[in-house]
Amino acid sequence: MFLVGLTGGIASGKSTVSSMLRELGCPIIDADVVARKVVEPHTPAYSRIVYHFGPEVLLENGQIDRQKLGQIIFAHEEKRRLLNSITHPEIHKAMLKEIIFCFLRGYRYVVLDVPLLFETRRLTKFLNHTVVVYCDPATQLQRLMQRDDLTQEQAEQRVAAQMPLNEKRGLANHVIENSGSREDTQRQVLRLHTKLEDSMDFLLVRVIVVAATAGLGGIMLYAAKLLLS
Numbered sequence: 001m002f003l004v005g006l007t008g009g010i011a012s013g014k015s016t017v018s019s020m021l022r023e024l025g026c027p028i029i030d031a032d033v034v035a036r037k038v039v040e041p042h043t044p045a046y047s048r049i050v051y052h053f054g055p056e057v058l059l060e061n062g063q064i065d066r067q068k069l070g071q072i073i074f075a076h077e078e079k080r081r082l083l084n085s086i087t088h089p090e091i092h093k094a095m096l097k098e099i100i101f102c103f104l105r106g107y108r109y110v111v112l113d114v115p116l117l118f119e120t121r122r123l124t125k126f127l128n129h130t131v132v133v134y135c136d137p138a139t140q141l142q143r144l145m146q147r148d149d150l151t152q153e154q155a156e157q158r159v160a161a162q163m164p165l166n167e168k169r170g171l172a173n174h175v176i177e178n179s180g181s182r183e184d185t186q187r188q189v190l191r192l193h194t195k196l197e198d199s200m201d202f203l204l205v206r207v208i209v210v211a212a213t214a215g216l217g218g219i220m221l222y223a224a225k226l227l228l229s
Helices: 014-023 031-038 044-053 066-075 077-104 137-148 152-160 165-171 182-198 201-228
Strands: 002-008 028-030 109-113 129-134 174-177
Touching: 002 014, 002 165, 014 028, 014 109, 014 129, 014 182, 028 031, 028 077, 031 077, 031 109, 044 066, 044 077, 066 077, 066 152, 077 109, 129 165, 137 152, 174 182
Parallel strands: 002 109, 002 129, 028 109, 129 174
Antiparallel strands: none
């Protein structure tokens, strides 16, 4: 099994592409879903967030108020870096567990849906392919304003807080152009899926794992013989 990183920008359509890949049978590990789990009450990340940001970022039921926390971190870069330093290690550990599970089930590849893939750079060295979902800046801004009911100023602030899509596009192996129709995006996703399914990358990974396992087994057998001799 090999790993494919999927990313994009806010309101670029990454979630749409992720859903299309899931419909094609691809296992998706969504960092946003994992991120919500690792900040549930009584988790280490939850306790650190409350300590650093205060109880005002909590809802009445004790859950993190993601909207209020989002307003804070989008307005203050140092707060955003602090939050990332708290949550990202926990997210990566949880994602690793899911990757191992997918490997044991025999999938050819698994998609890691990670919004800040290129910003953190912590996962890129483990990826065989990277995919960016791109749309032009005007479309991105319009979609964001409609989706989140934001003013133009608020939307521009949120877009500016992220790495520009043009920069991400230059770092990726594959680009899904999502400025047009859903049908056009779907055709691109299908072509990408076919290319990844036909890739032999998974064979190399399995050979390495088998060789490593066999090597470890040989060392353990040799050690056992020494102990019994």
